[in-house]
Amino acid sequence: MKRSDFPANFIWGTATSAYQIEGAVSEDGRGPSIWDTFSHTPGKTKGGDHGDVACDHYHRYPEDIALMKELGVNAYRFSVAWPRILPEGRGRVNPRGLDFYNRLVDALLEQGITPWATLYHWDLPQSLEDQGGWPSRETAYAFAEYADLVTRHLGDRVKHWITLNEPWCSAYLGYHAGIHAPGQQNFKHSIWASHHLLLAHGLAVPVIRRNVTGARVGITLNLSPGYPASPDPADVAAARRFDGFQNRWYLDPLYGLGYPADMLALYGEAPSVQGDDLITIAAPTDFLGINYYSRAVVRNSDLEPYRFQYVRVGEEHTDMDWEVYPEGLYDLLIRLGREYRPKAIYITENGAAYPDAVADDGGIHDLERVRYFQRHLALCLEALQHGAPLKGYFAWSLLDNFEWAEGYAKRFGLVYVDFPSQRRRIKASGYWFRDFLREAVASS
Numbered sequence: 317m318k319r320s321d322f323p324a325n326f327i328w329g330t331a332t333s334a335y336q337i338e339g340a341v342s343e344d345g346r347g348p349s350i351w352d353t354f355s356h357t358p359g360k361t362k363g364g365d366h367g368d369v370a371c372d373h374y375h376r377y378p379e380d381i382a383l384m385k386e387l388g389v390n391a392y393r394f395s396v397a398w399p400r401i402l403p404e405g406r407g408r409v410n411p412r413g414l415d416f417y418n419r420l421v422d423a424l425l426e427q428g429i430t431p432w433a434t435l436y437h438w439d440l441p442q443s444l445e446d447q448g449g450w451p452s453r454e455t456a457y458a459f460a461e462y463a464d465l466v467t468r469h470l471g472d473r474v475k476h477w478i479t480l481n482e483p484w485c486s487a488y489l490g491y492h493a494g495i496h497a498p499g500q501q502n503f504k505h506s507i508w509a510s511h512h513l514l515l516a517h518g519l520a521v522p523v524i525r526r527n528v529t530g531a532r533v534g535i536t537l538n539l540s541p542g543y544p545a546s547p548d549p550a551d552v553a554a555a556r557r558f559d560g561f562q563n564r565w566y567l568d569p570l571y572g573l574g575y576p577a578d579m580l581a582l583y584g585e586a587p588s589v590q591g592d593d594l595i596t597i598a599a600p601t602d603f604l605g606i607n608y609y610s611r612a613v614v615r616n617s618d619l620e621p622y623r624f625q626y627v628r629v630g631e632e633h634t635d636m637d638w639e640v641y642p643e644g645l646y647d648l649l650i651r652l653g654r655e656y657r658p659k660a661i662y663i664t665e666n667g668a669a670y671p672d673a674v675a676d677d678g679g680i681h682d683l684e685r686v687r688y689f690q691r692h693l694a695l696c697l698e699a700l701q702h703g704a705p706l707k708g709y710f711a712w713s714l715l716d717n718f719e720w721a722e723g724y725a726k727r728f729g730l731v732y733v734d735f736p737s738q739r740r741r742i743k744a745s746g747y748w749f750r751d752f753l754r755e756a757v758a759s760s
C-alpha cells in the first residue's frame with residue numbers, strides 16, 4: 317500500500333488538541349477549564365499530571381509547524397481553547413486568546429498546511445461547569461455564541477470546522493464513569509450532557525455556515541465496532557446494546573433518526589429534548605470525523621444500565637491495553653457508508669500509544685507504531701476501494717502529549733517529546749509517515 321494508491325486529493329494530516337499540547341494555562345488572559353480543575357485534583361490523573369506546560373506549544377508552535385512541514389502533511393487538526401477566547405465561557409472576549417489562533421493559522425497557511433479547527437475538545441470553561449456544565453441546556457447556547465465569535469474571527473482563513481470532539485467521552489467519561497473532567501458519576505446528568513452536546517453541535521452548524529464562506533462543517537465521534545464474545549444470543553444482544561451506547565446514541569440523532577428506541581427503553585431515562593431539538597441536531601453536515609483506535613468485544617452482563625461487559629481478546633495490544641484490530645476500522649467504514657451515508661468521512665484520529673524510549677543511537681525505534689499505521693492505512697484503502705466515502709486521514713498525534721487521565725506516560729506521537737527539556741525528536745514512525753507521503757512526489 318502506497319500513497320499513490322489513494323486519491324490524489326486525499327487529505328493527509330496530523331491531529332492534536334489545545335489542552336493536551338498548549339500549556340501556558342494562565343498566560344495572556346486564558347481562564348480555567350474543567351481539565352485545569354480536574355487534573356489538579358489529587359488522584360484524578362496518573363502521577364498528578366496536568367496540562368500547565370504540556371508541550372509548551374503556545375510558545376513553540378513555529379517549531380511544531382516546521383515538524384509538520386518536514387513530515388509532509390497537507391493538513392493539521394488542532395482545537396481552539398474556549399477558555400482562551402472567553403475566559404468566563406460567555407461575555408468578555410480575550411483578544412490575546414484570539415491573537416494566538418490568528419498567529420497559528422497564519423503560520424500554517426504560510427507553510428501550505430490547511431488548518432482544520434475543532435471548536436470543542438473537552439476544555440469547557442470552569443465557570444460554565446459551575447453554572448451546570450453540559451447537563452445544563454444553557455451550555456449549548458453558550459457554545460453557539462462561542463462558535464459565532466471564533467468563526468467570525470478565523471473563518472476568512474479556516475474553512476474546515478469540527479464542532480465537537482468525541483461527545484461520548486465528554487458525556488459518559490465526564491459525567492457517568494467520572495474518569496474524565498468534570499468527574500461526575502451521575503447517569504441522568506450524562507444523558508442530559510449527551511443531548512446538550514448534540515444540541516450545541518446542531519446550533520453551531522448554521523452559525524458556522526453563516527460566518528464562513530465555503531465552510532466544510534462536521535463533527536468527530538469516537539466510534540468502535542462491537543462484536544459478541546460468542547454466538548450466544550445473549551452476547552449478540554449485548555453487542556447491540558454496546559453499539560447503541562457507543563455509536564448509535566450519537567449517529568442516529570445526527571443523521572435524522574432521533575435517539576435509538578432500544579436504548580431509550582434500556583435507559584428508562586429520556587434526554588432533555590425540547591421543541592425542534594432533534595431537527596436542530598440533524599443539521600446537514602459536510603463530513604463525519606471518525607476517531608478509531610480499536611474494537612470492543614462484549615458479553616452479556618446484568619450490570620446496569622448498559623448490561624454488557626468488555627472481554628479482553630487478541631494477541632496484540634497497545635500501551636493503552638487496546639487490542640490492535642485494523643479490521644474493525646474496515647467494518648466501521650463500510651457500515652457507516654451504507655447505514656448513515658455521510659457525504660464524506662475523515663479519519664480525524666488514528667494512532668497508538670507505545671512505551672517509546674530514546675535508544676543509545678538517539679533514535680526512537682517505534683516499529684510497532686509503524687506497523688499499526690501500515691495495517692490501519694491498508695484497511696482504509698480497502699474500505700475506500702469498496703465504496704466508503706473516505707476522503708482523508710489524520711494521525712493521532714503529531715506530538716507525545718497529555719493523554720488525559722493517563723497523563724504523559726502514554727505516548728501517541730509521531731514526534732517524541734522529552735518533557736523536561738521540551739526537545740522534539742521525530743520517531744521512526746514519523747520518518748515512515750514522511751517517506752510514505754513523499755512517495756507520490758517521487759512517482760508523479
Ligand SMILES: CCOCCOc1ccc(-c2cn(C[C@@H]3NC[C@@H](O)[C@H]3O)nn2)cc1
Pocket residue numbers: 333336481482485489493495538607609665712719720
Ligand atoms: C470507565 C471505563 O471506561 C472505559 C473506556 O475509557 C476510555 C478512556 C479513554 C478513551 C479514549 C482516549 N482516546 C484518545 C483521545 N481521543 C481524543 C484525543 O484527545 C486523544 O487523546 N480516545 N478514546 C476511550 C475510553
